[in-house]
Amino acid sequence: MSGKPGPSAAAVLPELPVTFRPVRTRVVLLTVGAGLLVVLTVVALMMPSGGAQPWGPGDRATMIITGLLIFALLAVLSRPKVVADDDGITVVNLVASRRLEWAEVVKVNLRTGDPWVYLDLTDGTSLAAMGIQPGGGRDQAVRAARQLRALAEARGTGQPGTR
Template sequence: MSDPTSLPGLPVTFRPGHTRAILLTAGVVIFVVISGIALLLDIGPGSRLTFVITGALIFWVLARLARVKVVADASGVTVVNIAGKRRLAWEEILRVNLRPGDPWVFLDLSDGTSLPALGIQPGIAKQRAIADATALRALAEAHSAPSTLPHEPRS
């Protein structure tokens, strides 16, 4: 996929669509069921509030799981994982890996570390994840290619 015409247009966002829909739907259903149970039970207002807060907390956790994504633009890549967000310049990304059995894409970085990119995961939609990983790999290779201009000597 080194052909520049096959690169996706920037900016492009990669995210696990099916997984996101399932997590958010489950979060809403769980919140509604737990809150409904709180209203149906003959309990005090403090206990009802505890039920509603528990349902909201479960929804919040599932929403955090659903927020993962990888956004590529002209200046680099933003990786949004469950607990954090990291911005990378294209030059920092040495390799985009999605090996058989990997739960998500890993980005090998120039500082010697590897960053998981949960926005591309082969769980439910394996072929989509492979296509997304291939597209991100092609973008990384195209944007971090060495310059064709001669280097100026440093003094």
């Protein structure tokens, strides 16, 4: 997805605000996290409290806390998204979030082999936009990247195919 957009890249501008996020990845991560939390909680509560090797409250709490920590980690991994609105773009990655004005975005890139979209910015840096990633479906990621590129070109000062 580098270079000038071709005829198929002239994406229809989506209605704003629009949120791009890897939905399948998010569903899988949150489902696995919730499932592990339930399993670890059930196991902790079913372990024997008597006998030769009894489980005490600390052992049970440790299992449940472990489940909560795993769920929290998977929830953080499911966080990435890109939100475009009238004023600009909000890029939410794993632990950081950044707000950009449309004029700050020069180019939207999704090249073959890239793990997610990169935004070339007017200050000469690039910003990873993990909310649009081919891992959840290449066609969906390409379509989202084209829509975001079309929005950036229509609303920003960046010129198509520059840099």
